[in-house]
Amino acid sequence: DAGVTQSPTHLIKTRGQQVTLRCSPKSGHDTVSWYQQALGQGPQFIFQYYEEEERQRGNFPDRFSGHQFPNYSSELNVNALLLGDSALYLCASSPGGGAEAFFGQGTRLTVV
Amino acid sequence: GQNIDQPTEMTATEGAIVQINCTYQTSGFNGLFWYQQHAGEAPTFLSYNVLDGLEEKGRFSSFLSRSKGYSYLLLKELQMKDSASYLCAVRDRKAAGNKLTFGGGTRVLVKP
Numbered sequence: 001d002a003g004v005t006q007s008p009t010h011l012i013k014t015r016g017q018q019v020t021l022r023c024s025p026k027s028g029h030d031t032v033s034w035y036q037q038a039l040g041q042g043p044q045f046i047f048q049y050y051e052e053e054e055r056q057r058g059n060f061p062d063r064f065s066g067h068q069f070p071n072y073s074s075e076l077n078v079n080a081l082l083l084g085d086s087a088l089y090l091c092a093s094s095p096g097g098g099a100e101a102f103f104g105q106g107t108r109l110t111v112v
Numbered sequence: 113g114q115n116i117d118q119p120t121e122m123t124a125t126e127g128a129i130v131q132i133n134c135t136y137q138t139s140g141f142n143g144l145f146w147y148q149q150h151a152g153e154a155p156t157f158l159s160y161n162v163l164d165g166l167e168e169k170g171r172f173s174s175f176l177s178r179s180k181g182y183s184y185l186l187l188k189e190l191q192m193k194d195s196a197s198y199l200c201a202v203r204d205r206k207a208a209g210n211k212l213t214f215g216g217g218t219r220v221l222v223k224p
Contacts, residue, residue: 004154033211042116042199042214043155056211090154092212100145101212103154 002027004093004104012110013081021076021107025093031055032074033101034066035090043090049074050096078109086111114138116215118200123221124190132185132218134200145212146174146185147199155199158185187220195222 005024013019025032031050035043045058049068068074072093078085088108092101115137124130136144143162147155159167161176161183173186187194197219201212 035214040217042201042216043212045211045213048211058211100157100160102157103147105154 004029004091004102006089006091006104006107008107009105010108010110012112015081015083015111017081018077018079019081019109021078021089021091021109022073023076023091023093023104024073025091026102028095029093029102030072030096031094032068032072033092033094034074034076035092036060036085037088037090037106039087046076081111083111085109114202114204114213116200116202116213118198118215118218120216121219121221123223124187126190126192126222126224128190130187130190130220132187132198132200132220134183134185134215136181136183136200136202136215138181138202138204138213140204141178141202143203144174144176144183145201145203146172146183147201149197149199149217151196158198190222192222192224195220 004026007022033048034046037043046060047057048055052068063079065077088106090106091104094101118134146158148158149155159174166175171188176183197217199217200215
């Protein structure tokens, strides 16, 4: 059983560009959450998707948007990239109402 | 909102015991999680406490006191592979699904 998979693993973008990150949840999980983790800090909640809708959102600007597909996979889009968006982006999946969240390996985004 | 505090760094000797404290303030509480994160890797689930008391799982134990807003993670018989960051995270009662608020993480260095 594959766990949570994210792609790509590493990405370098230029300031002002747009980026799309992808996540496939663990089998049987229908809820996907995205987190941003700056170096040396804990993950910060961006938003969560359930039944193809954004169910909750953290304190992130509208430049951060997402989508969930019928197969529960998800995308995170970031527009107008800033240097400060450089971070590890983590996807976590869980079964609806489940306690434990399983994390993917993350996508390391570097904005130059 | 929520506020979670944990020490930034701790050092211990192989074979010893280390206790990582976590204090939290939240408008509503619905569970506390501990995750382990090795450098460059995904956080992996260690423990979940929702009721007061001690949960033991092999060399790792986690304690919760809801009235004090306090938890600790106890690592026994430390091994070199236990060198990692340990993340304390709280789930908000008002939050649907599995939104987690993380502390900054405690980096544990195990020395021979």
